[in-house]
Amino acid sequence: MTKTYSTIDHQHIISLGKLKVLLAEDNEVNQLLAKGILRYWGMETKVAATGNEVIEFLAYEDFDLVLMDIQMPEKSGIEAATEIRNLTDLKKKNIPIIALTANALKGEEKKYVAAGMDDFLTKPFKEGDLYEVIERVLRKEGSFGRKVLYQKHENEVVTENRPTGNLYDLKQLEEIAAGNTDFLAALAKIYLDTIPATSTEMVEATKAGEWDKASKLAHKLKSTIDSLNMHLIIKDIRAIEVDAKNRVNTETIKRLALNVDTVIKKVACQLKADFSL
Incomplete structure (x- = not known):
């Protein structure tokens, strides 16, 4: 199994605790990135590739946190989050949910709030970004407004540091x-x-x-x-x-x-x- 090497102070990682995380993501590249970070932090991670799989996992297992991609097959992240918030099991219905989205449009966060999500993170993200949003949510300080102010409009694409040779930059x-x-x-x-x-x-x-x-x-x-x-x-x-x-x-x-x-x-x-x- 491949692993990443953390840029976050070890004591900060310990402060998060040994979490069991449900990663809802259908993009294989994003799955590997998120799993690599979470597993290096010592967190148990299960992956759901569809919205229906999210609900199925929660029916049989307990988790401490859900990282929820917004656009997934079968059932969207918003639909899955709404269904979770309507569960009869109090622990499961109140599980912290962080939206993962490739859309940085202002106003999108209102949909996540309406679905009962606690915060969101725009993809692609760095390790520090993931740590900060998880820490905020676990402290029950998830705040959409504070993050939205720093999001770019979908059409405002950053073009600095373009690679001069390759068609990609790692x-x-x-x-x-x-x-x-x-x-x-x-x-x-x-x-x-x-x-x-x-x-x-x-x-x-x-x-x-x-x-x-x-x-x-x-x-x-x-x-x-x-x-x-x-x-x-x-x-x-x-x-x-x-x-x-x-x-x-x-x-x-x-x-x-x-x-x-x-x-x-x-x-x-x-x-x-x-x-x-």
């Missing part, structure tokens, strides 16, 4: 890995196994005029594109997600999807060579 992931090359290689392997296929599926959805499907697939790709700082397509994937959802600029969507697919597959070739996979 700087952010290297900070999490802290020298663990096996961890980075595992991430690269997951990318190769999942991301090109998802991108192809998105292209096919745009050709078939399946705009809702194309939007959801773009959303699924977005956090990985951000995590690898694939700067050439950061804006494109957002345009596909938003415009496909609204069924506007459909011809442009098809062109952008092809461009995204080309870059994703070139990055796959670069990762394969860089990690000898």
Whole structure:
């Protein structure tokens, strides 16, 4: 099993306690990132890949915390959180829930509050960000307003520190890995196994005029594109997600999807060579 090396003071990690965490996330890259951090902190982690699996896990096991991706198959994070808050078991219905979202739009947090969530964290996140939000929530100081002030609008994409050679940049992931090359290689392997296929599926959805499907697939790709700082397509994937959802600029969507697919597959070739996979 790969592991990360913590940038958080050991005493601070101990202060969180030996938590049992339910990670609700369907993106394999995000799963590995979050599991690597949590397990290095000594926390037991179970993974649910769909909203229905979240409810199933809670029916048979007790957890101290749920990290809830907002967009998941079968049942969204908001729907799952709402269902949890309506459970008859008092302990389970009051479990702390932190939303994990790739959407940084102001106002989105109102939906999480309405569903009974305690706080949220925007993806991609660093180890320190995850520690801070968990600590806040466990202290019962989860605050949406304080964090929203620092969120960028979805279309305000940071473009500093763009890589000059590669189509991707692992700087952010290297900070999490802290020298663990096996961890980075595992991430690269997951990318190769999942991301090109998802991108192809998105292209096919745009050709078939399946705009809702194309939007959801773009959303699924977005956090990985951000995590690898694939700067050439950061804006494109957002345009596909938003415009496909609204069924506007459909011809442009098809062109952008092809461009995204080309870059994703070139990055796959670069990762394969860089990690000898």
